[in-house]
Amino acid sequence: xxxxxxxxxxxxxxxxxxxxxxxxxxxxxQGQFYTLLGPSGCGKTTTLRSVAGLETPDEGEIFIGDDLVxxxxxxxxxxxxxxxxxxxxxxxxxxxxxxxxxxxxxxLREMKARSSQPEIHKKVTAALTLVQLDGLADRPxxxxxxGQQQRLALARALVKEPRVLLLDEPLSNLxxxxxxxxxxxxxxxxxxxxxxxxxxxxxQLEALTMSDIVTVMDQGRIVQSGTPMEIYQAPxxxxxxxxxxxxxxIEGRVDIAATGENGLGEANTASGKIRCVLPDGIHSGxxxxxxxxxxxxxxxxxxxxxxxxxxxxxxxxxxxxxDALECQLSVGNQRLRTKLHPSSVVRQGETVSLQLPPLSxxxxxxx
Amino acid sequence: xxxxxxxxxxxxxxxxxVLGLVLVPLSFLILGSxxxxxxxxxxxxxxxxxxxxxxxxxDPDTYALLGNTVIYVAxxxxxxxxxxxxxxWLVERTNxxxxxxxxxxxxxxxxxxxxxxxxxxxxxLSPRIGLINKSLQNLLNLDRAPxxxxxxxxxxxxEGLRLVPTAFLMLVPLMRSMDPTLEEAAxxxxxxxxxxxxxxxxxxxxxGLVAVMIYQVxxxxxxxxxxxxxxxxxxxxxxxxxxxxxxxxATFMPVYGQANALAMVYLxxxxxxxxxxxRMISRVEKYTIITxxxxxxxxxxxxxxxxxxxxxxxxxxxxxxxxxxxxxxYASFLSYLQTPSLAAMKGMTLKNYxxxxxxxxxxxxxxxxxxxxxxxxxxxxxxxxxxxxxxxxSKFWGRKLLDQLAFVPHAIPGIVLGIAFFWVFLxxxxxxxxxxVWAISIGFTVSFLSYGSRAMNASLLQIHKELExxxxxxxxxxxxxxxxxxxxxxxxTFVGVWIWVVLHAVRIAGLPLILxxxxxxxxxxxxxxxxxxxxxxxxVAAIGTxxxxxxxxxxxxxxxxxxxxxxxxxxxV
Numbered sequence: 004x005x006x007x008x009x010x011x012x013x014x015x016x017x018x019x020x021x022x023x024x025x026x027x028x029x030x031x032x033q034g035q036f037y038t039l040l041g042p043s044g045c046g047k048t049t050t051l052r053s054v055a056g057l058e059t060p061d062e063g064e065i066f067i068g069d070d071l072v073x074x075x076x077x078x079x080x081x082x083x084x085x086x087x088x089x090x091x092x093x094x095x096x097x098x099x100x101x102x103x104x105x106x107x108x109x110x111l112r113e114m115k116a117r118s119s120q121p122e123i124h125k126k127v128t129a130a131l132t133l134v135q136l137d138g139l140a141d142r143p144x145x146x147x148x149x150g151q152q153q154r155l156a157l158a159r160a161l162v163k164e165p166r167v168l169l170l171d172e173p174l175s176n177l178x179x180x181x182x183x184x185x186x187x188x189x190x191x192x193x194x195x196x197x198x199x200x201x202x203x204x205x206x207q208l209e210a211l212t213m214s215d216i217v218t219v220m221d222q223g224r225i226v227q228s229g230t231p232m233e234i235y236q237a238p239x240x241x242x243x244x245x246x247x248x249x250x251x252x253i254e255g256r257v258d259i260a261a262t263g264e265n266g267l268g269e270a271n272t273a274s275g276k277i278r279c280v281l282p283d284g285i286h287s288g289x290x291x292x293x294x295x296x297x298x299x300x301x302x303x304x305x306x307x308x309x310x311x312x313x314x315x316x317x318x319x320x321x322x323x324x325x326d327a328l329e330c331q332l333s334v335g336n337q338r339l340r341t342k343l344h345p346s347s348v349v350r351q352g353e354t355v356s357l358q359l360p361p362l363s364x365x366x367x368x369x370x
Numbered sequence: 371x372x373x374x375x376x377x378x379x380x381x382x383x384x385x386x387x388v389l390g391l392v393l394v395p396l397s398f399l400i401l402g403s404x405x406x407x408x409x410x411x412x413x414x415x416x417x418x419x420x421x422x423x424x425x426x427x428x429d430p431d432t433y434a435l436l437g438n439t440v441i442y443v444a445x446x447x448x449x450x451x452x453x454x455x456x457x458x459w460l461v462e463r464t465n466x467x468x469x470x471x472x473x474x475x476x477x478x479x480x481x482x483x484x485x486x487x488x489x490x491x492x493x494x495l496s497p498r499i500g501l502i503n504k505s506l507q508n509l510l511n512l513d514r515a516p517x518x519x520x521x522x523x524x525x526x527x528x529e530g531l532r533l534v535p536t537a538f539l540m541l542v543p544l545m546r547s548m549d550p551t552l553e554e555a556a557x558x559x560x561x562x563x564x565x566x567x568x569x570x571x572x573x574x575x576x577x578g579l580v581a582v583m584i585y586q587v588x589x590x591x592x593x594x595x596x597x598x599x600x601x602x603x604x605x606x607x608x609x610x611x612x613x614x615x616x617x618x619x620a621t622f623m624p625v626y627g628q629a630n631a632l633a634m635v636y637l638x639x640x641x642x643x644x645x646x647x648x649r650m651i652s653r654v655e656k657y658t659i660i661t662x663x664x665x666x667x668x669x670x671x672x673x674x675x676x677x678x679x680x681x682x683x684x685x686x687x688x689x690x691x692x693x694x695x696x697x698x699x700y701a702s703f704l705s706y707l708q709t710p711s712l713a714a715m716k717g718m719t720l721k722n723y724x725x726x727x728x729x730x731x732x733x734x735x736x737x738x739x740x741x742x743x744x745x746x747x748x749x750x751x752x753x754x755x756x757x758x759x760x761x762x763x764s765k766f767w768g769r770k771l772l773d774q775l776a777f778v779p780h781a782i783p784g785i786v787l788g789i790a791f792f793w794v795f796l797x798x799x800x801x802x803x804x805x806x807v808w809a810i811s812i813g814f815t816v817s818f819l820s821y822g823s824r825a826m827n828a829s830l831l832q833i834h835k836e837l838e839x840x841x842x843x844x845x846x847x848x849x850x851x852x853x854x855x856x857x858x859x860x861x862x863t864f865v866g867v868w869i870w871v872v873l874h875a876v877r878i879a880g881l882p883l884i885l886x887x888x889x890x891x892x893x894x895x896x897x898x899x900x901x902x903x904x905x906x907x908x909x910v911a912a913i914g915t916x917x918x919x920x921x922x923x924x925x926x927x928x929x930x931x932x933x934x935x936x937x938x939x940x941x942x943v
Contacts, residue, residue: 055558083557084566096555100573109569110559159559169558 004199005031005054005167010063012049023049024060025223031199031216036190038202040210041220042246048171050220051203055090055169056083068166084113089160090169093176095152097144103155104140107131110163130162133192150181157189161196168193168200174209186212207247211235219243236296239282241367244294251300251339253277253293254369260287267361274314274334279364290369297329299363300341302355312359321351332357381766384756388775391816395790396782399637402793403630410626410796422631431607432632438522439608442597445526447586450533455579457534457683458541465669466679471687474929479535479690481925483877485895486914488599489902490694491528493701493911495519501697504709520604529596531690533586540585544578581650588643591636592783594880599902609636610785610880617789617884626793633786644781695918701911722912729909734889735897738807739876742893745811746818747871751864753815754822759856761823762830763838773823780820787817788884795885805887813881818874822867829863830856869928873921 012024024046031037039047052058054065056072059080065073067088072081089110098106107127111118118126131137134154139147147155153173160168173189174182190213193200204210210217211231218228219242227234227243238244241252255272261281268281270291279293303309316332316339328343332355339357343349402410404418426432457476461469494502497515506516518524552574556566594610602611613636616629672679701707703718726732754776760766761773779787791813795804803809833856841851857864879895886896894917902910 055554057554057557082562083554084560084562086558088558090555090558092551092555094549094551096549096551098552098555098570098574100576109556109561113556113560113562113565156555159555163560 004033004035004068005029005037005201006064006066007050007054008064010050010053010060010065012046012053012058012060014049014058023223024053027063027220027223027225029218029225029228031201033199034194034197036193036200036202036213036215038204038210038214038217039220040204040207040217040246041226043205044222045220046223047203047205047220051169051171051201054167054201055088056081056086087166088169089163089165089167091153091156091160091171091173093172095156095173095176097147097152097155099143099145101144102140103131103136103142103144103147106144106155107158107162110159114163126162127158130158133161134158149177150185153177153185157192161198166199168198170200170202172204174204175206189213211247219246221246237365238294239367241292241294244367249297249340249342251295251297253295253337253339253364255291255293255366257281257285257287257289257291257366260285265362268366270366272337274337277312277359277364278361279366280362281366282368285366285368291366292369294365294367295359295363297340297342298327299360300339301358301360302330302341302343302347302349303358305356307356307358309358312361312364314357314359315354316357317354318349318351321349380756381760381764384753384760385766385768385772387753388757388772388819391812391819392775392778395787395794395816396778398793398797399630399633399786399790402627402789403634405627405630407627408625410793411799413793413797422625422627425625426628426631435607435609435612438601438606439591441522442525442529442601442608443587443590445522446529446533446590447583449526449530450537450586450590451579451583453530453534453686454537454541454582457538457686458545460679460683462542462545463670464672464676464679466672466676466683468680468683472683475687475691476535476538477929478922478925479532479687481873481921482691482694482918483895483921484532484593484595485599485877485879485898486698486918487532487690487694488528488596489898489910489914490697491519491524492599493697493707493907494693495524499707499907501707501709508709520600520606522601522606524600525597525606525608528600529590529593531686532593532596533589534686534690536589537582537586540582541578544575544582548574577650577653581647581653584643584647584650588640588647591640591643592785594785594883595878598879598899609639610783613785613789614880614883617792626789629789630793633789636783637781637786640783640786641781691922695915695922698911698914698918701908702915704908707907722908725909726912731889731892731897732913735892735894738892739894742807742811742814743872743875745808746814746875747868749811749815750818750822750871751868754819754826754867755860755864757819757823758826758830762827763835773827776823777820779816779818782817784817784878784880785884787813788881791816792884804885805891807891807893809885810882810891810893813885814871814875814878817881818871821870825863825867825870826860829860833859866928869924873924873928876917877921 007027007029010024010027011022013020013022015021027046027050039050041047049058053060053073054067060073060075062075063073064071064075067086070081070087071077071079072086073079098109101109104127107130108123111123111126127140128137131140134157136151136154136158139151144152144155153176156173174185177185186209202214211234214231216228217231217234219226219234221242227239229237234243235247238247244250244252253272253274255270255277257268258271258276259269261268266280266283267278269276269278270281270293272293277293281291285291303313314334316334318330319333320331322329322331323345326345328345328347328349330341330343330349332339332341334357341357349355402413403422404420405413406417406419406421407413457472460466461472492500494500495517497503497518497520500515500517500519503515503517506512510516548571553566553570556570561569592610594614597606597608597611598614601607602615607615609632613629613632616625616632700710702722703720704714705717705719705721708714757772757776761769761776766772791809795809803812837855837859838851841855846854877895879899882893882896883899886892892900894913898910898913901913
């Protein structure tokens with residue numbers, strides 16, 4: 004539904020020219036909830052604004068459906084008002100001089116094919132009902148709460164039933180509790196409408212819980228793209244592993260290159276030999292970084308039969324988090340963090356045995 | 371909590387003082403408008419009647435006057451606003467180069483007194499001696515001067531130029547505070563640029579724009595100097611100059627009551643405009659709304675129009691400051707005004723400056739001015755501070771009323787306030803104040819009280835109540851608290867208001883002209899006015915050059931010291 008090819012965007016700041024987007028390629032399928040995730044300044048919002056037509060890229064092509072809306076080689080740049088889109092801004096951009104009804108009616112009144120007055124009334128009411136703002140139609144826009152403004156912005160973006168919905172950090176101005184509720188409401192709504200959605204956020208939790216596809220960006224480039232589960236469980240770059248969730252990194256060198264199924268091999272580390280999933284085509288002797296999530300590390304009984312990937316570690320600190328017990332451990336110089344069930348009995352200063360399930364240890368090519 | 375009793379006494383004192391300073395002159399103005407006696411001194415309650423109103427409102431001249439005023443005010447406000455909107459838009463929304471110069475240069479135009487600017491334009495565009503007129507005549511072989519500055523057109527042009535800086539300074543923050551995503555939202559909602567500009571940008575700016583416009587109308591209505599220099603010689607009157615003409619009539623015995631009757635309409639118009647201004651301002655505040663990280667608006671690429679746009683801006687700065695100054699400086703070195711030529715250059719002399727040191731009235735006027743300006747500025751600062759102290763910090767029952775009383779002078783044109791005090795001072799002749807510099811100082815202090823108390827209110831509101839209370843619990847008595855806490859914290863505001871008053875008191879001619887009696891209370895602005903009237907053009911040029919230089923340097927100094935905010939945000943100019 005949206006397809007971007009080799010997108011490059013520069014913009015001018017006081018400090019000079021910034022190469023904000025450096026060759027992005029992506030494709031969003033019909034009805035998909037597609038998220039661009041990354042730290043601020045990674046180019047995600049610039050990419051979104053290029054799709055909206057609010058930024059003019061320097062190079063590349065953008066399709067919305069079958070319409071070529073931007074092409075540097077063919078010198079096409081369809082202005083935003085001629086693109087079939089709806090957009091929610093981070094600040095919501097609710098026009099303060101119009102009431103709720105007129106804010107939502109605005110896109111309809113700007114359409115080339117004029118809608119009749121009763122038709123506009125019907126569509127606006129439907130849109131307001133959709134976001135549960137019915138009954139507030141006559142309220143002046145500045146008299147809405149933050150959550151109501153966010154829903155109003157959504158109604159305005161949806162009212163002309165665009166093919167594509169663009170969302171620029173729409174939840175970041177809400178307080179924590181409301182943000183959590185709205186996450187599920189929003190996903191449920193766009194899925195019910197089957198509308199293709201491009202979503203920009205820096206919040207990994209939003210990205211993981213709402214999206215069909217998460218694309219992680221850094222410094223103007225796509226680092227990794229995949230389902231939330233792939234992104235979380237199989238990060239292919241240190242940046243992705245680090246940016247999403249808590250991660251342990253163990254440096255080492257490949258000892259036995261992948262043999263057998265699952266790409267399992269062995270690596271030598273300061274903490275001993277570790278069996279792990281190796282990247283394709285890596286040879287013995289090459290350096291790797293082994294990534295393992297805290298919740299994947301198990302503490303096992305002293306005389307367990309488990310022999311594979313068992314390490315002796317000292318408990319440095321135990322922090323009660325409510326839903327979990329976080330342990331900070333040391334294996335020689337290597338620091339590790341694990342998440343345990345809150346009822347686990349671990350004491351600071353004692354020595355425990357750790358087991359790292361080989362399939363949860365993913366080796367990335369080292370620097 | 372119990373208020374401190376000694377402070378309560380103060381509060382009554384301040385309240386009564388302001389009440390007297392504002393209401394006494396206004397009542398005299400109203401009573402005087404019904405007085406059938408010729409002179410204010412003969413006024414008594416027995417000689418009252420509608421005769422002045424009848425005379426004024428059956429006179430066809432009054433309606434011509436009304437027409438002139440409407441054309442002059444509307445024309446100059448329109449010209450000023452259009453120029454200011456263009457300038458503000460260029461610096462805020464386009465990639466025009468050299469913006470720093472505009473931000474610095476436009477406020478500087480405030481430093482040039484209106485009277486001098488008008489005189490400079492007479493030197494350029496008068497049909498008899500105007501340099502531009504003469505050059506054009508020679509160049510195009512015309513037998514008549516092509517441009518006459520002594521006209522409504524001349525007044526509109528010049529007052530229009532003069533309105534630009536305040537309008538600009540009010541518009542820039544207005545444009546800057548507008549969230550650019552509001553316009554982007556219109557674009558992604560399918561609105562074309564023109565439609566978005568009309569339905570969103572303009573509508574959002576509308577309340578602010580209207581407020582600025584009303585404010586400019588008030589200013590144009592009040593100004594005396596421009597219509598005084600350009601309109602009076604040609605017999606083109608607006609309200610402010612007509613009232614002056616009635617009182618200072620050389621041919622007829624003045625009828626003071628008629629001036630009052632006319633001043634009453636003038637006052638009414640000014641009060642109504644002020645009321646609408648206040649209402650507009652409260653609407654502007656309602657439009658504020660939460661904003662996110664707020665992308666800076668994409669600056670419009672002017673392309674090859676960047677430099678022509680800059681040239682346009684520089685043309686404005688040239689017309690508003692540089693040209694008047696150059697003309698004055700040039701004329702001040704000549705024995706008589708002549709178009710620039712080699713002969714003129716050779717004839718340059720310092721004799722005009724020498725003349726100033728010999729002409730006795732100059733020294734006296736200078737002394738009077740310095741005394742008047744220092745007294746006015748100090749009195750304004752002190753009075754506004756104590757008014758604000760009561761309004762912002764006390765639980766005094768009349769504090770709201772006091773605040774409104776202090777704001778009333780904002781709506782009174784300088785000439786009208788002058789007439790009102792003129793009656794007061796003549797009537798209370800048991801206090802010998804009429805004809806002294808004190809009279810001018812008192813008039814100005816009341817006139818500037820509205821600005822002073824607004825500035826003090828804003829500043830005092832920022833000093834947390836607990837800073838004051840901490841001083842009390844540390845054992846400081848009220849007056850020590852004043853000295854040790856308020857004074858140091860509010861020093862920037864004190865100095866800012868003080869300098870603002872000096873800059874204004876020195877250049878305004880309307881109010882002093884009404885209260886002027888003779889050499890005893892002649893201040894610089896009156897001296898310049900009188901010398902101009904008597905045709906001492908080169909001497910005026912010399913004084914004007916020095917005065918402009920002083921004011922420009924003072925304004926630069928103010929900006930440098932960093933009181934820019936207070937001076938720049940001044941509501942009255």
